Amino acid sequence: MRKGAQYLKALDDDRYVFVHGARTKKIAQHPAFRGIAATLAKLYDTAADPAQGMQYLAPETGEPANRVFAIPRSREDLATRRAAILKWARLTHGLVGRSPDHVGSFLAGFASHSAFFDGGARGFGANVKNFYKKLLSEDLYLSYVIIPPQIDRSKTASTQEEAFLQAGVVKERDDGIVIRGAQMLGTGAAVSDWLFVSCIVPQQPGDEPYANTFVLPVSTPGLKLYCRPPYALHKERVYDYPLSTRFDESDALAVFDDVFVPWEQVFVYRDLEKVRAQFFATPAHVLGNNQAQIRFTAKIQFLVGLARKIAAANGVDKIPGVIEKLGELASLASVVEGMELASEAASTLDPRGVARPNERFLYGAMGLQAELYPRALQALRELAGGGPLQVPSSVVDLEHPEAGADLRRYIRSPGSPAEEKIKLFKLAWDLIGTEFGGRHLQYEMFYAGAPFVAKGYAFRNYGYEQATQLVDAALNDYNMESAVNGKQ
Ligand SMILES: Cc1cc2nc3c(=O)[nH]c(=O)nc-3n(C[C@H](O)[C@H](O)[C@H](O)COP(=O)(O)OP(=O)(O)OC[C@H]3O[C@@H](n4cnc5c(N)ncnc54)[C@H](O)[C@@H]3O)c2cc1C
Structure with missing residues (x-):
């Protein structure tokens, strides 16, 4: 199980996080993010402590994993999963909405019905299963952007003023796809390991290039995160702002500047029906x-x-x-x-x-x-x-x-x-x-x-x-x- 220090170390990569006129480096030490990063490290340390009862033997990997990511197979499983989620939530008073258990729960739901992602020219069920195993064994923190940028809500992607305002496939290659456009709203994205990208709002025929689901490391070249004003900045003492200083998970517009995503990271590709149904036909x-x-x-x-x-x-x-x-x-x-x-x-x-x-x-x-x-x-x-x-x-x-x-x-x-x-x-x-x-x-x-x-x-x-x-x-x-x- 991952420790807090390992989580913090992993943040020190080449991610593109833009705030107050500049691209930031060393997220875990940056005044805008160090408080939330330390909070997330605390969550990881808590889960890694066997005395906290947050671990279970994951059948998918045969290894210990974080209970918050488990696929519940009985009412009792739901109750033990609830206890683990609640343990984390209490550490932040429920003020970190997109802690790793949020998107992790979506991925557990996908993996429990990976066959849903098969079919069509390419079957992606194996990708879903493999990525879930990776999530379990590496204790990953995923955030997500599943809403198109707020531009003209009376239109879907293909009828906006320009193509590729919403993130879509601009090019298909033998080894993967190239994504261009933007997606909102990456809560926690700046301090997460991977980003889950999809579209939960209804789409219509013509929107196929935008009907995709994939995951990518936050440090992937071309992925840029533009953050709203951070609330922890210029607040020196926790006593004065006990929540802003420690629990501001940040929100960001995610821009995809021709980002390459290998096929192994793709779950749905140009499929209007599947991209919508994935959330509801699976748990x-x-x-x-x-x-x-x-x-x-x-x-x-x-x-x-x-x-x-x-x-x-x-x-x-x-x-x-x-x-x-x-x-x-x-x-x-x-x-x-x-x-x-x-x-x-x-x-x-x-x-x-x-x-x-x-x-x-x-x-x-x-x-x-x-x-x-x-x-x-x-x-x-x-x-x-x-x-x-x-x-x-x-x-x-x-x-x-x-x-x-x-x-x-x-x-x-x-x-x-x-x-x-x-x-x-x-x-x-x-x-x-x-x-x-x-x-x-x-x-x-x-x-x-x-x-x-x-x-x-x-x-x-x-x-x-x-x-x-x-x-x-x-x-x-x-x-x-x-x-x-x-x-x-
Ligand atoms: C703090 C915060 C964090 C978020 N975090 C995430 C995240 O981590 N990942 C992510 O993907 N998204 C996230 N979101 C985005 C969230 O999913 C969207 O805000 C939400 O889906 C609504 O979309 P919108 O903001 O574009 O509002 P809109 O769709 O533009 O709606 C705004 C208002 O317009 C009116 N309206 C619009 N369309 C209709 C209609 N068809 N019928 C009736 N009234 C309508 C309603 O009054 C509605 O409240 C976050 C949002 C917030 C505020």
């Missing part, structure tokens, strides 16, 4: 999003804890209105956790013996997420009041003799000194008020597609037969002649 989408819901459970529980502690710190936690607000938050968190557990309890085995989390509960929770998370955050914001803004500009202010004395006198709660109160309120602000917090709101609303997409999943996976039968039965129970006393 990839349910397993990937089950991981996301386990992670989200950790995050919303953390938010509940923050709200409770803030209310207590300000001495308002016994007021009926505040209890009602805390209760509302508790309800929201319970819905998330309950739906996640329900999807596991009501899981089913697919024809290949893979345990699939129940789609009704999984997608039902996802369909609500774009309203649920903002509502939870709003409750925390309301409870915090002006507290997060009466904190000093930096922990160094507390070290100043005169300022420190003033701040210690006036920023406090009964039984809690200034250092503790400021620490709590700065933590809360990093979730509700900083750029990091704002980006997290956007993340929870969009990571699985725009809200209308997530609700579409809920619609398609609810299973309306029973519900409509209930209404039919009710309608059949009376007719135009039925009287109130039951007599016709």
Whole structure:
């Protein structure tokens, strides 16, 4: 099992990561990325420690591997996988959305039905299986870009103003394909080992050059990552920005400047039908999003804890209105956790013996997420009041003799000194008020597609037969002649 130090060393390659006007070198030491890189190293160290119970003997390789990447074959497997995912999520309070277990879960889903990728002129099933084994034995961190760049959403790739705005095959060679164009949005790409590239949005005839799925090392020549502003920059002390400094996984536009991808790394090639169906005909989408819901459970529980502690710190936690607000938050968190557990309890085995989390509960929770998370955050914001803004500009202010004395006198709660109160309120602000917090709101609303997409999943996976039968039965129970006393 890979150790954190090995993960960090692997980042020191020739990857093209562009930020603030320059291409960065030595990612693991760069102020924008060193915090998140250290966090990911901690995840790897935790998984590599046998005492943490995150390892299992992978049947595909016959070697120990990280449980988060396992193909679940029973409800019990789903539960042990959940425990491993949760262990990692707790280390980041659920604030690293694209930790290695996210895309790793998609790949487990693909590998469990690798025959899906066979057929056509070239069969790619063996590539999928081999890459999954590589993921297991090398404990790889994959990020993904599966959305076309946001240019004109009323058109698909082949009808945009220019060809190859969306990443597509510009040339086929005997030994592989050449990719040109761009894809969004590579969360964690700058600090991951490999990138998974595909297209999850619907395509139409004519888009064949863009209907591909492949993987490539982040250091592949011609692959460029253009990062949004990093939130860890210019923040020296963890105490002041405890989340921004350690959990900013970064997001990047991925540009493919005629990137060569060998056939062994290709899973789908110029196939409109397969590129769409791969996520749903295999358990990839349910397993990937089950991981996301386990992670989200950790995050919303953390938010509940923050709200409770803030209310207590300000001495308002016994007021009926505040209890009602805390209760509302508790309800929201319970819905998330309950739906996640329900999807596991009501899981089913697919024809290949893979345990699939129940789609009704999984997608039902996802369909609500774009309203649920903002509502939870709003409750925390309301409870915090002006507290997060009466904190000093930096922990160094507390070290100043005169300022420190003033701040210690006036920023406090009964039984809690200034250092503790400021620490709590700065933590809360990093979730509700900083750029990091704002980006997290956007993340929870969009990571699985725009809200209308997530609700579409809920619609398609609810299973309306029973519900409509209930209404039919009710309608059949009376007719135009039925009287109130039951007599016709
Ligand atoms: C923080 C963050 C991290 C992300 N990380 C990743 C990642 O790691 N990998 C990855 O591949 N992607 C990632 N994404 C991208 C994410 O998948 C997309 O944001 C999502 O699919 C929505 O696409 P879009 O942003 O282009 O929004 P659009 O499709 O442009 O939609 C924006 C809005 O336009 C309206 N709209 C657009 N089309 C319709 C329609 N047909 N019907 C009704 N309304 C419509 C809706 O109001 C919608 O909310 C991330 C996004 C965010 C915000």
